[in-house]
Amino acid sequence: MTATTMRGRFYELTAAALERDERVWAVLADIGESELPRHPRLVNVGIREQLMIGVAAGLALEGKRPVVHSYAPFLVERPWEQIKLDLTHQDLGAVLVSNGASYDASRAGRTHQAPEDVALLATLPGWRIEVPGHPDELERAFTRALATDERVYIRTTLERNHAPVSGDGLVVLRDGSPLVVAVGPTLTPVLEATSDLAVGVAYLTTVRPFPHDAFEDVDDVVLVEPYLAGTSAAEVTKAIGHRPHRLRALGLENPELRRYGTPEEHRAAHGLDARGIRTALVDLL
């Protein structure tokens, strides 16, 4: 696989999976169709996202492995009840892969941005939520998802870290306290922001189920998430809340930024570039 963006890698992997595995179906709602070769098990339902999830549920009911894809708001928010009932309540599996993330579509405005997607899905039981920070990590998460019947959400973004990180769960890259936990594509700015600070750094891509046990020896945590601030704060509290601790959660504070411009401008406006993260850390320290 050669694509240098997560989204491109996802299309390559999906095309290959359709050829290789007869259980795999791709279900689209216009978005992504032009990026994939025609295939008898690729169904484009048109701009009908609720139908897209319902069709995926029907395929899963018949033992298939549906891969469902669109912009995050149209994949998670618009067909929310279908996700809640047709998949989760029916206890059916699917692999949902989004693009656009929090502000990739910065010029497109609020309608194409979903900083709430992970928080929403995290309210439902039984979802594995993957937030890769590199195309190689997307490939690992997608390959693992196809091999199961789980409900999996994989959030892709045009942002990417300089290099992939191997290992599952909470991967500690540098010991120290507080432990700065970088989620997905926030790792590169976190490493830049902390290069001369006496803090620990850890990396996390599978945010649900949350690795509570990995926080056994951790007292102070700075969570850096590329979506709504505090999305995983309650999970950290569940892990360390029974003893004295400190927790600071960085992420998007205001999803209604009401600005257009570039993703870089949005990242800076939300304080998620290296400078913003460093400022928050220095305040804390």
Add this chain to the structure above:
Amino acid sequence: MDQLLERLAGDEKHDRSSYSTLDVLWVLYDRVLEEDDLFLLSKGHGPMAYYAVLAAKGLIDEEEPDGFGAFDSRLGYHPDRVVLPAAAISSGSLGHGLPIAVGTALAGRRTFVLVGDGELDEGSNWEAVQLAGRLRLQNLTAIVVDNASATHGWPGGIAARFALERWDAVVVDGRDRDALEAALSGNHVAGPVCVVAEVRG
């Protein structure tokens, strides 16, 4: 107008979408809309023509299109009514405008709403079509700009589907400004009006 559109560069993905609406928007703003009317751009994709018409009619500053898509601009790839009051609704996610238009029409406002043929894929539109027809909302006009972009098409035609729900539905050439004006200005007393503006090529 051409010069205004040239300055709204950057969203080439939606060029086709934008230019398909140009004549409808011009006729609405130049010949049809009255002071107390409400116009909702439901199909927020490719709003360049919308911004160009607003600028040409003096509803936004003529210099404003130069900043299209910039961080500090009020003009993005989909409109936001909070930063751009000239836009009655924020749009960009499809299938929201027609239901909102039913609400404004119910509240007594003469309402025009522009949707796309691809946008009609979204089921929320048909909930609105069904209710507006059955409530006989005479002050509601839906303009469907049909540039044949719906993935699975509309067998039997779009107008027939509105007519089935008792809308007064007509089909006109979406580039023929006089035909558009006639269809949008007619006396439709029976119920809601649907003008399908066909744009081909």
